[in-house]
Amino acid sequence: MAEPLLSVGGVSFAYGHLRVLEDVSLDVPDQARVCLLGTNGAGKSTLLNLISGIHQPDRGSIVYDGRDVTKLRPDERVRLGITQIAGGRAIFPTGTVLENLKIGTYPFRKDRGLVNERIEHALDLFPRLRQRVDQKAGTLSGGEQQMVAVARALIARPRLLLADELSLGLAPVLVQEVMGMLGKVLELGTTLLLVEQALSTAFAMTDTAYFMERGAIRFSGGTDELAGREDLLRSVFLGGDRQEAAHAGTIT
Secondary structure, three states, X not given: OOOOOEEEEEEEEEEOOXXXXXXXXXXXXXXXXXXXXXXXXXXXXXXXXXXXXXXXXXXXXXXXXXXXXXXXXXXXXXXXXXXXXOOOOOOOOOOEXXXXXXXXXXXXXXXXHHHHHHHHHHHHHOHHHHOOOOOEHHHOOHHHHHHHHHHHHHHHOOOEEEEEOOOOOOOHHHHHHHHHHHHHHHOOOOEXXXXXXXXXXXXXXXXXXXXXXXXXEEEEEEHHHHHOOHHHHHHHHOOOOHHHHHHHOOOO
16 A cells, blocks of 8 residues: 555644644545544644644654655745645735735746746636736735635645635635635645535545544544534534533634
């Protein structure tokens, strides 16, 4: 069996005295589409931040494409092909649309021809952004801002894309549009690890799921199997465990 593209092994992490992750392990095969679901405050976004290098684990390892990247800086991981789209509005609001897109060219920024080629390709795919290329990103609508984030990821051509709550704050019609654009990135052979609260969106985009609760993995398997686990999903999506959500606060 081929080695997974991403392997997280026994990772633990704390913000000061607050333990957020405890002995978390997961594997993401090459070109797979995997969702990471769980209760509010389960540590999902924190795990993505560990994989992208924003934080480093207290214990455990992160192996990408057969290489231990646990201690690598975020920019070093970007050059290896790991890109993260952060939750919320993942843009630089005071920069123009074009300036935001250029950030995606970081791994090959010295190749001016390739920079121009990738940006033009992204603007061809997202014509609405071409119309707003000189506009400050912070003045765009919520859906357009997420378009910028997805287009920037497409420009970077990541091998592993970490997408965190892309539907956050968007109307359902815009969620469909943004996810459709994300599909264009995946068509390039990109591997996806998606954190998402909307079940329908997560299950439409992925076929394998991990479920987290209180900083630990409680389930791994097919999304069809998870869809039948009401004991897990009720607390997250039907409000069955409000006390835990309140205790968890804003750490996701």
